[in-house]
Amino acid sequence: MRTFILRRLLFAIPTLIGISIITFVIVRLAPGDPIRLFTFGSRATNEDIEALRHLYGLDQPLPIQYLDWMWKLVHLDFGRSFIYNQDAAALFMQYVPNTLQLAIVALALQLVIGVPLGVIAALKRGTWVDGFVRVFGVAGHAVPAFWLGLVLILFFAVQLRWLPSQGMLTIGKDNWDLLDRFKHMLLPAIVLSLTGIANYSRLLRTETLEVLSQDFVRTAHAKGLHERTVMFVHALRNALIPVVTALGGILAGLIGGALVIEQVFSWPGIGRFTFAAAIAKDYPVIQAGVMISGVLLVISYILRDIAYAVVDPRIGVK
Numbered sequence: 291m292r293t294f295i296l297r298r299l300l301f302a303i304p305t306l307i308g309i310s311i312i313t314f315v316i317v318r319l320a321p322g323d324p325i326r327l328f329t330f331g332s333r334a335t336n337e338d339i340e341a342l343r344h345l346y347g348l349d350q351p352l353p354i355q356y357l358d359w360m361w362k363l364v365h366l367d368f369g370r371s372f373i374y375n376q377d378a379a380a381l382f383m384q385y386v387p388n389t390l391q392l393a394i395v396a397l398a399l400q401l402v403i404g405v406p407l408g409v410i411a412a413l414k415r416g417t418w419v420d421g422f423v424r425v426f427g428v429a430g431h432a433v434p435a436f437w438l439g440l441v442l443i444l445f446f447a448v449q450l451r452w453l454p455s456q457g458m459l460t461i462g463k464d465n466w467d468l469l470d471r472f473k474h475m476l477l478p479a480i481v482l483s484l485t486g487i488a489n490y491s492r493l494l495r496t497e498t499l500e501v502l503s504q505d506f507v508r509t510a511h512a513k514g515l516h517e518r519t520v521m522f523v524h525a526l527r528n529a530l531i532p533v534v535t536a537l538g539g540i541l542a543g544l545i546g547g548a549l550v551i552e553q554v555f556s557w558p559g560i561g562r563f564t565f566a567a568a569i570a571k572d573y574p575v576i577q578a579g580v581m582i583s584g585v586l587l588v589i590s591y592i593l594r595d596i597a598y599a600v601v602d603p604r605i606g607v608k
Contacts, residue, residue, distance in 0.1 A: 295592060295596075298588075298591070298592045298595065299588075299592070302588040302591075305584070305588065306581070306584055306585070306588070309580065309581065309584045310356075310359075310360065310363070310577075310581060311356070313576070313577055313580040313581070314352075314355075314356050314359065314577065315352075317571075317573055317576050317577060318352055318355070318573075320571070322571050323571075324348075324372055324570070324571035324572065324573060325339050325342045325343050325346070325348065325372075326339060327570060327571055328342070328372050328373065328570075329342070346372065359577065363581070366379075368382075368574060368577065368578035368581070369573075369574030369577070369578070370574060371567075371572055371574055371575050372570070372571075372572045372573065372574065373567075373570055373572050373575075378572075378574035378575045378577070378578040379578045379582065381563075381575060381578075382560060382563065382564075382575060382578045382579050382582055383582070385558060385559050385560040385562075385563045386560055386582070388458060388557065388558050388559040388560075389548050389552070389557075389559035389560045389561060391458075391475065392475060392478055392479055392482060392548055392551070392552075392557060392559060393482070393548065395475055395479040395483075396479045396482040396483040396486065397483070397486070399479060399480065399483035399486075399487065400483045400486030400487050400489075400490055401490065403483075403487050403491075404486060404487040404488070404489065404490025404491045404494065405490055405491075405494050405530075405533065407423050407426070407487070407490075407491035407494070407495075408423070408490060408491040408492065408493060408494020408495040408496075408497075408498060409494055409495075409498050409526065409529075410423070411423035411424065411491065411494075411495040412494070412495045412498035412499045412502065413498075415499065420495075423491050423492075423495065424492070424495075426487075426488065426491065427488045427489075427491050427492040428488075429488070430484050430485055430487060430488025430489075430491075431485060431488055433484065435481050435482070435484070435485075435550050435551060435554075436550050436553075436554050438481050438484065439477070439478070439481045439550075439551060439554035439555060440554065442477050442480070442481065443455045443477065443554075443555075446477060447477070453473050453474075453476060453477055454473055454474050455477075455555070456555055456556035456557075457474055457555075457556055457557070457558070458471060458474045458475065458557055458558060459471055459474060460474075477555060478551045478552070478554070478555040478557055481551055481554075481555075482548060482551045490533060493533060494529060494530075494533065497528075497529040497530075497533075498525065498526070498529045500529075501525045501526075501528045501529045502525055504528075507525055548560070548561040549561030549562070549564070549565055553565065560579060560583075563575075563579075564576060564579040567579070
């Protein structure tokens with residue numbers, strides 16, 4: 291297992307280098323000057339602006355800037371934010387727990403709701419239940435997340451006043467007030483999980499139907515095994531293999547999808563923070579955010595491979 295993880299980490303190095311190059315080039319080639327944005331409205335002269343540009347190394351050729359940034363990354367130095375004058379990685383990491391809370395709850399909703407829906411639809415093939423799940427799967431992809439978020443806010447927060455509309459904690463409440471935190475998290479987590487629920491319900495329906503038609507399932511029935519044993523021990527375990535495969539990029543997908551949700555619900559997460567940094571062209575924060583997210587993506591794929599081997603014993607961890 292240790293060799294397996296080490297090999298996956300070594301394979302991830304070229305991927306992270308590629309991410310760093312693409313991120314650096316896109317950020318630098320985007321229109322706008324971060325120093326002029328930073329000093330806008332102040333009495334800074336052109337000499338002051340050039341001095342700041344020299345201080346942050348922005349007057350160097352792009353290849354030199356990239357090599358200097360990579361050298362700092364090797365030493366875990368992500369640079370200092372132009373706006374806050376603080377360590378960019380430390381600033382970004384302050385918001386990571388908030389987004390992970392939202393992503394984990396959304397992932398739990400996807401699995402708890404999406405997987406049973408897909409299995410039930412397969413077992414009830416051709417009935418109204420199957421039709422409902424299939425329509426829901428299409429609607430889950432068609433409905434824009436920001437629109438659904440606004441609708442839920444209007445209904446549950448404005449009209450019914452059951453749930454809060456923004457933030458992650460009521461002002462004045464204790465940080466360990468889990469009930470209040472859950473109320474704030476519920477609406478954004480539902481919106482964030484909708485696409486995943488639709489994906490997993492459709493995927494599980496297809497895979498379950500395919501597995502139920504296999505010879506080993508018919509053999510299990512012929513042996514007189516209980517229907518529940520056949521379904522959950524033999525069929526479902528094999529149907530879950532593609533689901534485990536799909537989990538590889540789910541963490542990155544949830545974190546990336548949280549950008550819109552965090553804006554709609556004013557959730558103080560990395561999506562909202564990175565968006566604000568992009569507007570301000572805060573290069574170090576943007577680059578730190580992308581690289582840390584890339585590392586999270588690599589970790590999610592390693593965990594996927596391990597879970598894949600656990601679900602299917604025929605696949606050894608080599």
